[in-house]
Amino acid sequence: MDDGSAVLAAALMVDAAYDHAARGWPVFVLGDGKTPLPNCTRCRTADGTHDMETCVCLTCHGFYAATTDADRLAAVICAHPTGVLAVRTGAASGTVVVDVDPRSGGAATLAELLAAGLLPPTLTARTGSGGVHLYYAHPGGTIRSGAGALGPGVDVKADKGYVVVPPSRIGERAYVWADGGPDSVPVTTMPVALLDRLTTLPPAPRLTPPAASNPFAAPVDASGRLAGIVAAVLAARPGERNTVLNWGAYTASEMVRTGAANVEGVTGALADAATRIGLTDREAHATIRSGLRAGGVA
Structure with missing residues (x-):
């Protein structure tokens, strides 16, 4: 990419970040390949009193650096113009995202969820890997993020989670909005049946009781x-x-x-x-x- 193309790409990134932030979605930047940017030396060597949620660094601690502040967004994108835009999900942005990955069996799971009426039409993005992100309104409380939370190949990105957002690119693969994007498609209220599925926890496996001599023993x-x-x-x-x-x-x-x-x-x-x-x-x-x-x- 020549200098002119790099400048244009960074400008498009800034514009997109501003658009997401204007919706109340905190934005941050990942490195190429969706990897979190490395923490600075101070944060990397910080002790237990260091609070990731209130850290003032532009890029440290992954989604904890997400912001809707225009000046901070411009600064971080200028510092990392080839980065990937991501949005913090959950109560922070008012979103719960259903992430369908057909490479891991997501197509079959998606068909089952649609047949059960759990996934009504909503704002949708097509991912760089050929999957989809379905955006629903966060209902309040705590909704856990989880791999395979709705079945094989269907993850949930909610509290303590994040998603890559358009117009980010991973190599030659672009994330794009379907059907006009958020300017023309609303974020649908999460149906009660889906909320029930996400807040009903499966039985946890039992651990063998630890030996009394184990200093890390839990009751x-x-x-x-x-x-x-x-x-x-x-x-x-x-x-x-x-x-x-x-x-x-x-x-x-x-x-x-x-x-x-x-x-x-x-x-x-x-x-x-x-x-x-x-x-x-x-x-x-x-x-x-x-x-x-x-x-x-x-």
């Missing part, structure tokens, strides 16, 4: 719930690992607050899972501390 009555959270962390995909880990710590904070688990047990179990999926010990513990603090655990 047996909390083991099943903690096992489900750990399983979600272990299933996190590259680019979502910190997000899922933060969600896991936030979710587990309720068990700590109610006395169903101890903070050492939760921290140890989540840190072990995080390092098994490739996070550093420092990064894992910082993310866990942040999630626990957000859940009211000092």
